[in-house]
Amino acid sequence: MTPTPPSYRRDSLRDDLLAAAIVAVLLIPQSIAYALLAGLPPQVGLYASVLPLVAYALVGASSLNAVGPAAVLALMTLQAIAPLAGQVDLSAAAVVLAAEVGLLLAAAAVLKLDALAALLSAPVLQGFSVGAAISIALSQLPALLGSPAHGVHLRALVDSWVESSRAGAWLHPTTAAFGVSSLVVLLVARRHLQPLAARWLSTDLAKLVARAAPLVVIAIATGLAWAFAAPSHGVTVVGPLPTLHLPLALPLFDAELWLLLLPSAALLALVTFVSSFAVAERLGLQRGEHVDGRRELAGLAAANLAAGVSGGMPVGGSFSRSALNAEAGARTRWAGAWTALFLALAALLLAAPLAWLPRTVLAATIVVPVLAAAEWKAFGLAWRYTRGEAALMGLVAAITVLHTAQWALGVGVLISIALMLQHAARPHAALIGRVPGTEHYRNVTRYATELTPGVLSLRVDESLLFVNARQLPGVVAKHLDAYPDTRRVVLQMTPVNRIDLSGLEALSTLQTVLRERGIRLDLSEVKGPVLDGLRAAQWSSWFAGRIYLSHHQAVRDEQGMAP
Known part of the structure; x- marks a missing residue:
C-alpha cells in the first residue's frame, strides 16, 4: 500500500526522486509531441504534465502509474476538437474536454461503475490499438517528410497531401533528412541497444539506457538544428516556449460546446480508465500490489480535473512511462508529484534549447513507440481462436484509420454487445x-x-x-x-x-x-x-x-x- 506523506520513509523518498528525475526528462519531449499531435500549442502538453500528476499522487491507486498526455488520448483529442477549428479556440476546447472527462470519471467513481470497463472487450481494445497506431503514424508522416499536409483521418490526410503535391510541397528534403534519420536511429536503438548495452551493464541499467535513446536523439538533433540554423533552411522547429506559468482558471462555460464534446468525452473517459487501469494492474501484479478500480477512477478524475483548470488536455496512464517509472525504482505514487516538480524546473531551464528542436524529430519519437506498442499479434491469435472476433478487431481498426476513434469505439462496443446477446440468446x-x-x-x-x-x-x-x-x-x-x-x-x-x-x-x-x-x-x-x-x-x-x-x-x- 502506498504510504502517505507522514510515513514517507527516507529510502522511499530517495528512490522516488531518482525515478522522477528520469521520467521527467522523458516526459518533456513527450508532452510537447503529444500536444502537437492533438493540434495544440506545445505548452499545453507541459501544463498537462504538472498539476495532473500532483492530483493523481494525492488520490490515485497505483504506485507506478505515470499519468500524463498519451498518444492515443492525443489522437482522440485531435479528432474531437479539430471540427471546431475556426469556431472556438482549440486550447479552450481541450480544457473543456479534460474537465468533462474528469467529471465523468468522478461520477463513475461515486456510482461504483468501474465494471463499465468491460464494455471495451479485448477485440475492440486490440483493434483500436492497432488502428490508432496506424492513424498516429500516418498523421505524423507529413511532419516527418516536411509536407504541410494534415488530416484527422486517412481520407482527409490523402486529400490534403494531394493538394500539397499539386503545389509542389509534398516533401522538404532537409526536414525529411532530420526526420527519417531520427526514425531509423530510433528503430535500430529499440531493437539492438538494450542487448548491446547489456554486455557491459546490468539488465536493469541496460533497459534504462535503451529507453533513454529518444532523449539522445532529441539532444543531437537539437544541437544540429542550432549549429546549422535549421529554420533558415526551411526546417520547422518547436519555437520559443512561453514562460511556464499555469493558467489557473475554470474552463470556458459554453453549454453548446460542452454538449457537443460530451460524446467524445464519454469515450475518452472510458478509454482513459480501461488503458490506465490495465497498465496499473499489470505493473501492480509484478509487485504484489492490488489496484482498486474505484480509487483509480477517482485518481484519473482528479488528474483530468486538474488539467481542466490549468490549461491542459486529457491525460491518462502511459505504459511506456509507467514501465520506465517501475524500472527506475519508484516506490510510491508520490514519484509522480516529484516528476511534476522536476518537469517544471526542467522546462524553465531547457526552454531555450527546446526552441531549436525540429518538429520532424518529435514526429519520429511518436511513431516508433506507438507502432511498437500496437498489438499486431492479436490479429493472428483471434483469427485462429474465433473468426467473428477477429473480424470485429479488423473492423474497429479500419474505422479508426478511415474515420475517427470515437466512431470506431462506438461501433465496437455496440457489436460486442450484439455478439454477447447473440451468444447468450441461444442457451446450450x-x-x-x-x-x-x-x-x-x-x-x-x-x-x-x-x-x-x-x-x-x-x-x-x-x-x-x-x-x-x-x-x-x-x-x-x-x-x-x-x-x-x-x-x-x-x-x-x-x-x-x-x-x-x-x-x-x-x-x-x-x-x-x-x-x-x-x-x-x-x-x-x-x-x-x-x-x-x-x-x-x-x-x-x-x-x-x-x-x-x-x-x-x-x-x-x-x-x-x-x-
Whole structure:
C-alpha cells in the first residue's frame, strides 16, 4: 500500500526522486509531441504534465502509474476538437474536454461503475490499438517528410497531401533528412541497444539506457538544428516556449460546446480508465500490489480535473512511462508529484534549447513507440481462436484509420454487445452420458459415454436470463424428439449461476410441457445462491420434481425417489 506523506520513509523518498528525475526528462519531449499531435500549442502538453500528476499522487491507486498526455488520448483529442477549428479556440476546447472527462470519471467513481470497463472487450481494445497506431503514424508522416499536409483521418490526410503535391510541397528534403534519420536511429536503438548495452551493464541499467535513446536523439538533433540554423533552411522547429506559468482558471462555460464534446468525452473517459487501469494492474501484479478500480477512477478524475483548470488536455496512464517509472525504482505514487516538480524546473531551464528542436524529430519519437506498442499479434491469435472476433478487431481498426476513434469505439462496443446477446440468446443444453466406470457425466459428442434408458440428461451451459430463457423449452423438445421413450428429464445445473424471473417462468413452462407428455422434470447440482433464489420465489408450490445433490444420484434414482 502506498504510504502517505507522514510515513514517507527516507529510502522511499530517495528512490522516488531518482525515478522522477528520469521520467521527467522523458516526459518533456513527450508532452510537447503529444500536444502537437492533438493540434495544440506545445505548452499545453507541459501544463498537462504538472498539476495532473500532483492530483493523481494525492488520490490515485497505483504506485507506478505515470499519468500524463498519451498518444492515443492525443489522437482522440485531435479528432474531437479539430471540427471546431475556426469556431472556438482549440486550447479552450481541450480544457473543456479534460474537465468533462474528469467529471465523468468522478461520477463513475461515486456510482461504483468501474465494471463499465468491460464494455471495451479485448477485440475492440486490440483493434483500436492497432488502428490508432496506424492513424498516429500516418498523421505524423507529413511532419516527418516536411509536407504541410494534415488530416484527422486517412481520407482527409490523402486529400490534403494531394493538394500539397499539386503545389509542389509534398516533401522538404532537409526536414525529411532530420526526420527519417531520427526514425531509423530510433528503430535500430529499440531493437539492438538494450542487448548491446547489456554486455557491459546490468539488465536493469541496460533497459534504462535503451529507453533513454529518444532523449539522445532529441539532444543531437537539437544541437544540429542550432549549429546549422535549421529554420533558415526551411526546417520547422518547436519555437520559443512561453514562460511556464499555469493558467489557473475554470474552463470556458459554453453549454453548446460542452454538449457537443460530451460524446467524445464519454469515450475518452472510458478509454482513459480501461488503458490506465490495465497498465496499473499489470505493473501492480509484478509487485504484489492490488489496484482498486474505484480509487483509480477517482485518481484519473482528479488528474483530468486538474488539467481542466490549468490549461491542459486529457491525460491518462502511459505504459511506456509507467514501465520506465517501475524500472527506475519508484516506490510510491508520490514519484509522480516529484516528476511534476522536476518537469517544471526542467522546462524553465531547457526552454531555450527546446526552441531549436525540429518538429520532424518529435514526429519520429511518436511513431516508433506507438507502432511498437500496437498489438499486431492479436490479429493472428483471434483469427485462429474465433473468426467473428477477429473480424470485429479488423473492423474497429479500419474505422479508426478511415474515420475517427470515437466512431470506431462506438461501433465496437455496440457489436460486442450484439455478439454477447447473440451468444447468450441461444442457451446450450448438452446431452450428457456417464463415462463408463465412473460417476462423471460428459457431452456424448465428445466422449465415449453410456446413456440410461428412459432418462434424458442435459447440462444447461448458460444462466437462465431474460435474453435466453424462452428458448429453453424448445431446446429440450428437440432432444426429446431424438429420444421419444424418455420418462424423466434431468437438468444438470452446474454452469447456471443465476436464474432471473424470466428463467423461473421458463422452468415452469418446461415442467408444464413435460407433464403433458407424461415426463417428469428433475434438477441436479443446483448452486446454493441459485437455490436460495428459487426458494425465495416459493417455487416448491408448483415444482413437482426433485433436486439432487449429484447428477449421478439423479440418474440412478430410476424410481424417482432419493436413495
